[in-house]
Amino acid sequence: MRFDNPVPVTTIAQLIGAEIVGNVNGNVTGINEIHKVSTGDLVFADHPKYYDKCINSAATFIIINKKMDCPQGKALLIVDDPFEAYLKIVKFYRPFTPSMKNISDTASVGEGTVIMPGAYIGNHVTIGKNCIIHPNVTILDYCIIGDDVFIQAGTVIGSDAFYYNKKTNRDIHYKKMDSCGRVLIENGVEIGANCSVDRGVSHDTIIGAGTKMDNLIHIGHDTVIGKNCLFAGQVGIAGATTIEDNVILWGQVGVSKTLTIGKDAIVYAQSGVKDSIAGGKVYFGSPVEDAREKMKEFVWIKRIPQLWEKVMANK
Amino acid sequence: MRFDNPVPVTTIAQLIGAEIVGNVNGNVTGINEIHKVSTGDLVFADHPKYYDKCINSAATFIIINKKMDCPQGKALLIVDDPFEAYLKIVKFYRPFTPSMKNISDTASVGEGTVIMPGAYIGNHVTIGKNCIIHPNVTILDYCIIGDDVFIQAGTVIGSDAFYYNKKTNRDIHYKKMDSCGRVLIENGVEIGANCSVDRGVSHDTIIGAGTKMDNLIHIGHDTVIGKNCLFAGQVGIAGATTIEDNVILWGQVGVSKTLTIGKDAIVYAQSGVKDSIAGGKVYFGSPVEDAREKMKEFVWIKRIPQLWEKVMANK
Amino acid sequence: MRFDNPVPVTTIAQLIGAEIVGNVNGNVTGINEIHKVSTGDLVFADHPKYYDKCINSAATFIIINKKMDCPQGKALLIVDDPFEAYLKIVKFYRPFTPSMKNISDTASVGEGTVIMPGAYIGNHVTIGKNCIIHPNVTILDYCIIGDDVFIQAGTVIGSDAFYYNKKTNRDIHYKKMDSCGRVLIENGVEIGANCSVDRGVSHDTIIGAGTKMDNLIHIGHDTVIGKNCLFAGQVGIAGATTIEDNVILWGQVGVSKTLTIGKDAIVYAQSGVKDSIAGGKVYFGSPVEDAREKMKEFVWIKRIPQLWEKVMANK
Numbered sequence: 001m002r003f004d005n006p007v008p009v010t011t012i013a014q015l016i017g018a019e020i021v022g023n024v025n026g027n028v029t030g031i032n033e034i035h036k037v038s039t040g041d042l043v044f045a046d047h048p049k050y051y052d053k054c055i056n057s058a059a060t061f062i063i064i065n066k067k068m069d070c071p072q073g074k075a076l077l078i079v080d081d082p083f084e085a086y087l088k089i090v091k092f093y094r095p096f097t098p099s100m101k102n103i104s105d106t107a108s109v110g111e112g113t114v115i116m117p118g119a120y121i122g123n124h125v126t127i128g129k130n131c132i133i134h135p136n137v138t139i140l141d142y143c144i145i146g147d148d149v150f151i152q153a154g155t156v157i158g159s160d161a162f163y164y165n166k167k168t169n170r171d172i173h174y175k176k177m178d179s180c181g182r183v184l185i186e187n188g189v190e191i192g193a194n195c196s197v198d199r200g201v202s203h204d205t206i207i208g209a210g211t212k213m214d215n216l217i218h219i220g221h222d223t224v225i226g227k228n229c230l231f232a233g234q235v236g237i238a239g240a241t242t243i244e245d246n247v248i249l250w251g252q253v254g255v256s257k258t259l260t261i262g263k264d265a266i267v268y269a270q271s272g273v274k275d276s277i278a279g280g281k282v283y284f285g286s287p288v289e290d291a292r293e294k295m296k297e298f299v300w301i302k303r304i305p306q307l308w309e310k311v312m313a314n315k
Numbered sequence: 316m317r318f319d320n321p322v323p324v325t326t327i328a329q330l331i332g333a334e335i336v337g338n339v340n341g342n343v344t345g346i347n348e349i350h351k352v353s354t355g356d357l358v359f360a361d362h363p364k365y366y367d368k369c370i371n372s373a374a375t376f377i378i379i380n381k382k383m384d385c386p387q388g389k390a391l392l393i394v395d396d397p398f399e400a401y402l403k404i405v406k407f408y409r410p411f412t413p414s415m416k417n418i419s420d421t422a423s424v425g426e427g428t429v430i431m432p433g434a435y436i437g438n439h440v441t442i443g444k445n446c447i448i449h450p451n452v453t454i455l456d457y458c459i460i461g462d463d464v465f466i467q468a469g470t471v472i473g474s475d476a477f478y479y480n481k482k483t484n485r486d487i488h489y490k491k492m493d494s495c496g497r498v499l500i501e502n503g504v505e506i507g508a509n510c511s512v513d514r515g516v517s518h519d520t521i522i523g524a525g526t527k528m529d530n531l532i533h534i535g536h537d538t539v540i541g542k543n544c545l546f547a548g549q550v551g552i553a554g555a556t557t558i559e560d561n562v563i564l565w566g567q568v569g570v571s572k573t574l575t576i577g578k579d580a581i582v583y584a585q586s587g588v589k590d591s592i593a594g595g596k597v598y599f600g601s602p603v604e605d606a607r608e609k610m611k612e613f614v615w616i617k618r619i620p621q622l623w624e625k626v627m628a629n630k
Numbered sequence: 631m632r633f634d635n636p637v638p639v640t641t642i643a644q645l646i647g648a649e650i651v652g653n654v655n656g657n658v659t660g661i662n663e664i665h666k667v668s669t670g671d672l673v674f675a676d677h678p679k680y681y682d683k684c685i686n687s688a689a690t691f692i693i694i695n696k697k698m699d700c701p702q703g704k705a706l707l708i709v710d711d712p713f714e715a716y717l718k719i720v721k722f723y724r725p726f727t728p729s730m731k732n733i734s735d736t737a738s739v740g741e742g743t744v745i746m747p748g749a750y751i752g753n754h755v756t757i758g759k760n761c762i763i764h765p766n767v768t769i770l771d772y773c774i775i776g777d778d779v780f781i782q783a784g785t786v787i788g789s790d791a792f793y794y795n796k797k798t799n800r801d802i803h804y805k806k807m808d809s810c811g812r813v814l815i816e817n818g819v820e821i822g823a824n825c826s827v828d829r830g831v832s833h834d835t836i837i838g839a840g841t842k843m844d845n846l847i848h849i850g851h852d853t854v855i856g857k858n859c860l861f862a863g864q865v866g867i868a869g870a871t872t873i874e875d876n877v878i879l880w881g882q883v884g885v886s887k888t889l890t891i892g893k894d895a896i897v898y899a900q901s902g903v904k905d906s907i908a909g910g911k912v913y914f915g916s917p918v919e920d921a922r923e924k925m926k927e928f929v930w931i932k933r934i935p936q937l938w939e940k941v942m943a944n945k
Contacts, residue, residue, distance in 0.1 A: 096447070098429055098431055098447075099432075100431070100432060101432065102432050102433070114728055116728055116730070116750070117729075117730060117731065117732050117750055118433055118451065118732070118748055118750055118766065118768070120431070120432055120433055120450035120451060120468070132726070132728075134768070134770075134789075135750035135768045135770075136433065136451050136469075136748065136750060136766050136768050136784075136786075138433070138449070138450045138451050138468035138469060138508075140449075140450075140468070150790075150806075152786065152789045152790060152826075153750070153768035153770070153786040153789055154451075154469055154509065154766075154768060154784055154785075154786045154824070154826070155469075155509075156451075156467065156468040156469045156508040156509055156530075159449075159467045159468055159507060159508035159530060160465075160467060162507060162527070162529040162530070162547065162548070164527055164545070172503070172525070173525045173542070173543035173561075174525065174527050174543065174545065176465075176505065176527075188802070190806065192789060192792060192826065193768075193786040193789035193826040193828075194469065194509050194531075194784065194785075194786055194824050194825075194826050194846075195509075196467075196469070196507065196508035196509050196530040196531060198508075198530070210802070210803045210804065212792070212794055212804050212806075214792040214848070215786075215789060215792070215826040215828070215848045216509075216531060216824075216826060216846060216848045216866070218529070218530045218531045218548040218549055220548065227803070228803035228804065230794070230804065232792065232868070233792070233848040233850065233866045233868070234549065234848055234864065234866045234884070236531070236548045236549045236566050236567055238547070238548070238566060246803075251866050251868060251884050251886075252567070252866055252882070252884045252902075254549070254566050254567045254584055254585050256566075256584065269884055269886065269902055269904070270585075270884050270900075270902045270916050272567075272584055272585045274584070286584075286585045286601075286916075297616060297617075297619075300616070300619040300620055300623075301616060301619065301927060301930070301931060302927075303619065303623065304619065304927075304930040304931065304933065304934065304937070305930055307619070307622060307623060307626060307937060308930075308933065308937060310626050311626055311937060311940050311941055311944070314626070314629055314944055411762070413744055413746050413762075414747075415746070415747060416747065417747050417748070433748055433766065435746070435747055435748055435765035435766060435783070451748065451766050451784075453748070453764065453765045453766050453783035453784060453823075455764075455765075455783070469766075469784055469824065470784075470824075471766075471782065471783040471784045471823040471824055471845075474764075474782045474783055474822060474823035474845060475780075475782060477822060477842070477844040477845070477862065477863070479842055479860070487818070487840070488840045488857070488858035488876075489840065489842050489858065489860065491780075491820065491842075509784070509824050509846075510824075511782075511784070511822065511823040511824050511845040511846060513823075513845070531824075531846060533844070533845045533846045533863040533864055535863065549864065551846070551863045551864045551881050551882055553862070553863070553881060567882070569864070569881050569882045569899055569900050571881075571899065585900075587882075587899055587900045589899070601899075601900045601916075612931060612932075612934075615931070615934040615935055615938075616931060616934065618934065618938065619934065622934070622937060622938060622941060625941050626941055629941070629944055
């Protein structure tokens with residue numbers, strides 16, 4: 001998430017009650033995921049295993065629950081509960097202020113674009129030229145839609161991430177990590193009916209130019225999909241995953257979080273991708289394997305009774 | 316389903332043309348599923364294999380197609396077709412009278428709750444405080460939503476049960492069992508985009524406090540979900556199933572009907588649960604097994620070619 | 631797709647810039663899929679492997695990219711790019727002219743039918759008698775709904791086919807095959823919440839009388855479903871497939887394209903049907919096999935460790 005204008009680190013520190021260690025003169029430009037940060041970004045680290053990664057990332061500002069040495073030019077913001085500090089910032093800079101109109105006054109819709117009845121277009125949404133937004137589609141705040149994008153009926157763009165912090169020692173069991181990221185849909189994308197594309201938690205969910213999606217597909221938060229991919233019906237992709245260009249996922253394929261599917265990979269129907277897989281290959285199974293190997297395995301399984309017979313005969 | 320006021324059993328008998336055997340002075344308080352009944356409830360039994368169970372249940376009133384002995388204080392309502400008698404009662408006491416407004420006059424919405432454009436709130440719906448009901452959500456008649464509940468765009472609460480009686484010797488092949496139950500959503504529940512939660516047939520579908528659900532999830536009729544469960548995208552749960560507290564179901568898991576998943580169970584993505592499983596364990600596969608055993612099985616399958624070679628060498 | 635009135639073949643030829651070989655006096659009655667064509671229909675063939683099939687089909691008019699001999703009474707329309715010619719015809723005779731009202735003036739709704747708030751009924755839609763169209767349902771142009779049809783909230787009828795032509799040597803990677811077919815839903819069909827039923831590309835998607843579908847189901851373009859079928863939640867069926875009468879598909883079953891499932895077949899939950907299967911049998915697995923055989927296979931797999939032990943002992 002980018003702030004509308006850079007915010008002095010001292011302002012942020014005051015908002016969250018943090019002590020600043022390091023450079024007190026910087027301006028924070030936005031909040032971001034640790035694997036996507038750049039200069040000016042703010043991240044948070046609430047567990048020792050992330051401390052080094054965060055401090056040594058490209059991020060300039062780190063909300064952290066331990067006083068540590070701070071690299072030159074950066075600033076640590078020391079608080080007891082970095083997660084709660086993050087929520088405070090999001091609630092302050094991206095408060096939930098829903099538009100109560102079908103098309104928000106702050107939304108922008110390009111020439112030649114058709115918005116059909118029952119569609120909801122939220123605050124600060126930008127839709128490009130020559131798009132068709134079918135009936136009962138919901139596009140929530142801050143999402144950006146390119147040109148020549150078709151979104152079929154009932155689809156939801158920009159729903160909140162499914163992302164919770166476990167709070168075992170409190171009244172609340174799971175506490176929602178508020179989403180401040182967006183969904184960016186590039187030119188020429190087509191999305192089927194009754195799909196859902198979650199916004200990023202603090203980064204963006206991106207669907208690359210020319211990608212085509214069938215119906216009832218779920219795309220998780222912060223997932224980045226390349227150009228000219230083809231996803232068949234009921235595919236589900238979890239959060240913060242990377243799908244490179246030209247990937248084809250057939251029906252009901254499930255893809256786990258924070259992994260990468262390489263360029264030109266093809267995954268057959270009902271497969272489950274639980275770890276990263278290389279591009280240029282064909283996969284099948286749950287969990288997936290090389291499709292040809294998997295097919296051979298089916299043949300081997302059919303031979304077990306024959307094997308049993310032989311072993312009994314050998315006895 | 317509870318009647319608005321208790322109904323004399325003689326009134327019910329007259330409505331459905333039943334002969335009463337037993338206590339003619341009782342008042343019927345509601346209709347319920349056989350595994351959920353209590354005193355004052357009405358059930359129906361149309362097959363000999365259910366006769367004893369129904370008559371000896373906690374229910375006070377039994378619609379039945381055979382004259383039998385009636386326990387003290389209870390009443391049997393004898394009819395030719397108990398299923399049709401049930402439909403008559405439901406159609407009379409819960410007639411389909413849809414509200415034609417976006418928010419019904421008989422709905423009640425708590426302080427601080429936001430209902431966004433395109434949402435539909437039916438008759439006698441109660442929504443608690445500080446909820447967010449996103450655009451194009453549908454909440455149908457008699458559903459009860461607690462406090463601090465977030466329902467994301469496009470989700471449907473209170474759709475009718477998928478429950479049909481097979482009528483092989485009639486014009487009609489499958490006849491719908493009308494739903495008169497509700498959906499009860501407890502405090503702090505969060506439901507993703509484009510989900511569907513069916514109402515109970517005669518009991519209620521319940522989602523326990525603090526449970527969080529991702530997008531495109533299907534919850535069947537009369538299913539009871541515990542507190543603080545976590546269901547990832549595209550999970551599907553059939554009817555009349557019990558999911559105890561803290562259960563985690565990962566993406567695309569399918570759960571069959573009328574079974575129980577024990578407390579703290581975790582089921583890995585794409586698994587299929589066809590029978591009850593004990594709590595506190597981790598499961599995988601379709602049908603599910605202990606996840607570690609299932610993983611070992613994958614290793615054993617990979618060894619078949621090696622086994623084949625050994626057997627051939629032994630010959 | 632039927633034209634509103636038959637169109638002289640010379641008019642079509644002029645529209646697409648085609649040279650006519652054969653009978654120049656015919657009238658084109660419609661466009662259709664090659665496996666569904668009848669006299670008066672137009673098809674297109676853009677690859678040598680389809681030339682003979684198209685020319686010798688029941689179709690009277692063939693758009694083709696090679697000059698060939700034409701059977702008596704038929705006409706070939708010779709163009710460089712039959713796919714682009716097809717798009718021109720569809721865009722001309724079925725231009726996208728969305729109704730901007732919730733219920734189009736050209737829609738027709740039968741007596742006793744209830745259309746609830748937020749539902750969208752497009753141009754030239756016909757809905758029969760005593761139907762219930764729940765809130766936020768979308769029924770798009772030209773779809774035909776019979777009598778006594780219930781469509782639950784959020785469902786989309788008539789979304790465009792997921793059908794693209796790969797254009798490797800152009801700017802555009804996948805080019806959409808515009809849909810001009812319809813969805814026909816016969817009497818007594820019931821469809822659950824948040825489903826999607828795609829229209830045919832040029833033929834129709836058909837759901838046979840008395841068929842009942844649960845929630846979150848996806849039905850692909852040009853698929854023909856028989857009478858009295860039962861599909862449980864999250865079933866997905868790809869395009870141009872045939873499901874015969876009385877077929878039961880349990881939850882999360884996936885069915886591939888252009889295949890046939892025979893009458894009375896039952897497919898267990900989470901199975902994957904990738905080729906045609908005979909009627910009257912029970913199936914399980916991904917890909918499916920005879921359910922009993924599949925169950926036996928599970929038992930055989932469990933015996934591998936035992937087999938291993940025996941082989942080691944035999945050594």
